[in-house]
Amino acid sequence: MTEVSSLTGRLLVATPALADPNFDRAVVLLLDHDEEGSLGVVLNRPTPVDVGDILEGWADLADAPGVVFQGGPVSLDSALGVAVIPGGASGDRVPLGWRRVHGAIGLVDLEAPPELLASALGSLRIFAGYAGWGPGQLEDELAEGAWYVVESEPGDVSSPEPERLWREVLRRQRGELAMVATYPDDPSLN
DSSP: OOOOOOOTTOEEEEOTTOOOGGGTTOEEEEEEEETTEEEEEETTOEEEEEHHHHOGGGGGGSOTTOEEEEOOSEEEEEEEEEEEOGGGOOGGGOOTTEEEEETTEEEEOTTSOGGGTTTTOSEEEEEEEEEEEOTTHHHHHHHTTOEEEEOOOHHHHTOSOGGGHHHHHHHTSOTHHHHGGGOOSOGGGO
């Protein structure tokens, strides 16, 4: 097997050609990517379920719109917390209950008392489920042109208008990739 270059912390942005309805115009933050597979959460799929309905203690800390996001089609009965800690919490200042993924972005231990992290959090999103790929599966999808791989920004995690994130992420890219942001929702109507 060839060595896998880690894409942890980067975004997968669905190309218009991606046919899987689970990932139509999805923006996925990769939380883990190595030779054993990949795991990420879809950042732009809010649900109508309030965070307080499933994780009452975390509701006041969750960013607007304060709902649970569908992180992907796998394990929808499990929850993941993704938080941004301003400045990335370097060295001894890493708060209990938070594990760095990339830069200022990390995973929250939702079993920990919310007050452990309350003062350190810059933003928090709760995801039901995740997107997962087995060994080599994501690399195959990348080779097929299903995803664009771009750098993430801490604000992507808590975009106030998640339904616009796909276009916003593409628009900030350089060159021809920025043009993809103007791709129509239904090209057959052109």
